[in-house]
């Protein structure tokens with residue numbers, strides 16, 4: 001018996017009743033590294049393109065969605081965490097936070113942005129002088145949760161997503177973070193000098 005020929009350029013198993021052409025690109029943004037196949041549009045939608053929100057029923061997909069999607073871009077994998085920021089002023093100060101889930105790239109972007117701004121703008125007040133290093137340490141301990149994720153991919157169930165954020169330069173390649181990290185050192189040196197001179 002002749003083995004069934006497979007005309008598909010993708011080579012993944014197709015139902016015999018499927019339309020002769022099936023090379024329909026994934027609806028939405030094409031994305032580097034994306035696997036065609038188990039979450040492509042069903043055959044009856046091949047002529048029209050899948051509507052953006054057409055989740056397949058659970059159990060029908062070969063790559064199940066484990067865990068959350070990034071709150072900014074919708075990609076997976078994502079992890080639940082919260083990055084914090086602190087802005088100090090003599091009279092008014094603000095405690096900021098941005099809650100996940102984050103994919104790797106959006107999480108690193110939020111971590112770097114909030115931590116750099118905290119380093120330059122956090123120190124300016126008595127309580128703030130204590131709150132700022134604590135905020136930075138909290139962010140540093142949570143950074144690994146997002147940094148260790150796999151590169152972001154579109155969700156397998158086809159829910160709409162955007163391109164992940166650009167994480168930008170590393171924290172200590174940012175001038176405001178470097179200058180900000182030196183502020184407490186300079187302030188303490190200044191206080192010691194003033195006391196010695198008194």
Ligand SMILES: [Zn+2]
Nearest residue numbers: 070073103106
């Ligand atoms: Zn993201």
